[in-house]
Structure formats: C-alpha cells, structure tokens
Amino acid sequence: MTTSPAQASAPSDTPGGRPRVVIVGSGFGGLFAAQALKKAPVDVTLIGKTAQHLFQPLLYQVATGILSEGEIAPATREILRRQKNARVVLGEVTDIDVDARTVTSEILGRQTVHPYDELIVAAGAGQSYFGNDQFAEFAPGMKSIDDALELRGRIFGAFELAEIAKDPAEIDRLLTFVVVGAGPTGVEMAGQIAELARRTLRRDFRNINPTGARVILLDAAPAVLPSFGEKLGDRARRQLNDIGVEVQLGAMVTGVDADGLEVKDSDGTVRRIQAATKIWAAGVQASGLGRILGEQTGAEVDRAGRISVQPDLTLPGHPEIHVVGDMMALGKLPGVAQVAIQGGRYAAEAIERRVVGKKPQEPFEYFDKGSMATISRFSAVADIGKFQFSGFIAWVLWLVVHLMYIVGFKSRVTTVLHWLVSFLGRGRSQRVATQQQVYGRLALEQLGPRWEVSKTGGPKDIDPADEDVTQRDSA
C-alpha cells in the first residue's frame, strides 16, 4: 500500500522537541541532504561509517600518487561545523527498525539507538565481484580511502620489486598491471598507471625501464565506456591505445590469484595473464541496508541490492523513509554523483515542506548534467546533453567541474597545485605508501570482525541499551 507523504508523522508527534531527521551516510546523498536542511526547523543527525565525506571520482588520483587522501576526503564534522541544527556521529548502521522508527549504529562494540521522525538512507554501494568474492584478496576494488592507499602501495611497490628482481619473466609479471572493468573508473585508472610509468617514473630506476610496463584494461563487454555511446567509447579506446594501454574487450575474468588472472575470451579461448597488480573496477553492490529495509517494507530489492523507491524517493507505506543515491532503484537512473546529490536535496526539501505544512513536491525528476571521464593529462571524453567532446576541451571541462565539487577552499587550492605538478610537470607529490596500507586489509580480515574491540579494549562506559538522547537536548 502506498501512503501519501501528507500522512507521515507530523512535527507534533515529537514530544517536546523538533522533528528528528536521521541521515545514514556522509557521501554525496547524505551530505547534500544534511546541508539542504540547514534552515529547516529540524534536528539532523548524520551517521557515517567514516568521519569524512569522500569524493569518490578522484580516488584513482590518490591511488596513483597525484592527490593526497585529505584533499578528497575532508572531515564531515568540519564541513557541517557552522550548521547548528546538524550533528555528526561516527558509526556503522547495522539495523533499522521501521516500526519502532529507530536506527542502530555501532562502533568499537558500542551500540547506539537513534530514534527518528524522518529518515534519509544514503549508504551508497560497495564493490561487487559478481559472486566471486575470493577475487578480492588479489584484486582490490576502489571504493574507499583504504582501497586507494592499498592500491597506491601495490602499484609503486610493483616497480620497486621489479627493480631488484633478476628473472626477466618475473620482471615482466611485476611490470604488468591489469585493470578489470572498462567503465569510467577503470579507464581513468588504466590511463593514470600508463602515465605514471611513461612520464613520472621513466628516469627513476636503474635496472628496469618503467616505460615498458604493460597496462591492460579488460572487460567482458564489447565496448569501452558503454554508457557514453559508441562514438565516445571508440574515441576513448583510441586515446587509451595512444598512451600505451592495451584494451582487451569480450574478455571475462574467470580466476584471480597472486600471480595473475585467468581470462575467457568471447570465442571461448581460456588464457592466462601473469600480473602482480590487479585492480577490480567492474561492478557495484548496494549497501546491505537496502535489504534490511526491503524485508520490512516489502519494497523490491534488485540483484545489485538496490531498493525500489517510489517517485518521491520514499518506500511504500513509509513516507518518512527516503532512500537516495547508489542504494535506490528508480527507472534507469545511473549510480552517479549527480543522482545522489539531487536525490539528497529532494528528500531534504520533502521533509522541510512536511514540517512547515507546505504541500508535497512533484515527483523526483533527475536533471542529467552529463558525464565525463579522463584518459590522461589533456585528454578526456565528455557527454553533455546533445554535445559530445573529446580531447583537450573535454579535459578542461572535466577539470573545472571536478574542482567545483571538491569540498572546501583549502582542498581546492592544494588540488590545483598538485594538478600543476602532475599535469604540467611530470611529478607526483603523493608517493608515500606504508606497509600497513598494503597489507592491513588482509591482516585485519584474518583477525576477524571483532578485532577492534579485542585489541583496543573498546569503550569503557558501555550501556547495552545506549539511546541517543543528546539530540533531544539540543532541540
């Protein structure tokens, strides 16, 4: 059954305080929703698994040493410090009870229950290995700062190991980089590794020739950047070839191990690629919170874990629950930043209207501002409305748009400086990679999910029924 937004909990249902809006996720959907509620007479609690707002589109530049992690991941708390009606809570949301209207978050064994009157869920998506999760051990994805730093360590480390290797076959294996997935992330990553090898590192080694490194971009699909259409896909492929990236299409990865990959071509041939560094940029799986919500509300959850929302981005029978961004399924909307930003703002507006007694908005309508992907310095493809660009113009457009969306003046200034170093010069300012970054993920997986509490002692003042009442005080 569908309930109209007007039937949702009224502000008067909240005894003694302003309506409580809980937002899950500090990514594009969550942060922009919180900011859009700045002037609304509500109390906002934004719960994030990390303490930062991550600008995912530039993760590949952290992985390849162009930018530092701080530039693309400012503290959420700092961004919202002047917004008096918003507070930030660090914790992973593990449960949502739609009948009790509570969200449970957890950190270091401490559980906190947050009551809500309105809920915005924007927990995004993680990597999908299409049922082959064992690939993750050897082919990390690129969804978080941890992932980008691990990849940075693996990429720079491969050149270091090649420098001291003796066997030519082993040197070849170390200097072979395979990126799986020819969507925007894979294309940008492959392009940057090629530039790193051919421009930045070309004079840095004595025994190896980094410019001879093999960079392979693989995809089971027959096209590069399929969402950009055939023309731009072909141009991107040519530009990749020009900078020395081998594009292998119709190639499905059937196995990954420490030494390389097994690939099945479209004609059925099975072959092996020896490669030390494998990067997975092939698929996404929405946050498991979608399934939790689906089970309780009856909303459909698709194979990628995305939950079907109504035209107003709420769930059936629950006009107080809004789902936005990569987690939601609505028509054929893609999993891109603009869908999350516009969805987050729309949900915020719906809440504000309800609270102040205005009539509901029209159904959500996505305004497509276009898509872009860089191939290398001075070269990109852009698909904007009726216009398609490639080469330098597209690259300048990409530069301006990305700079606009980087949060914070300081981050913008340092990003421009680092881009000057890398794009006008040959340098990369961020080449630090620690052992912990490279091996930490696998070591933590071996320790098991409860390692944090067992090794740090956890918080000392745990009350098992910890209820979040602090926001009530602030009302």
Ligand SMILES: Cc1cc2nc3c(=O)[nH]c(=O)nc-3n(C[C@H](O)[C@H](O)[C@H](O)COP(=O)(O)OP(=O)(O)OC[C@H]3O[C@@H](n4cnc5c(N)ncnc54)[C@H](O)[C@@H]3O)c2cc1C
């Ligand atoms: C490498 C990469 C490159 C990309 N490039 C582009 C691009 O060029 N252009 C473009 O438009 N889009 C791009 N995207 C896609 C874009 O980043 C996403 O569509 C967008 O981030 C989705 O926003 P969101 O708010 O739904 O999720 P996210 O931005 O992913 O935010 C989800 C938030 O929820 C938090 N979270 C997750 N689970 C929990 C939990 N259980 N409890 C609490 N918090 C939780 C996360 O920590 C995160 O803060 C790229 C994505 C990646 C990974």
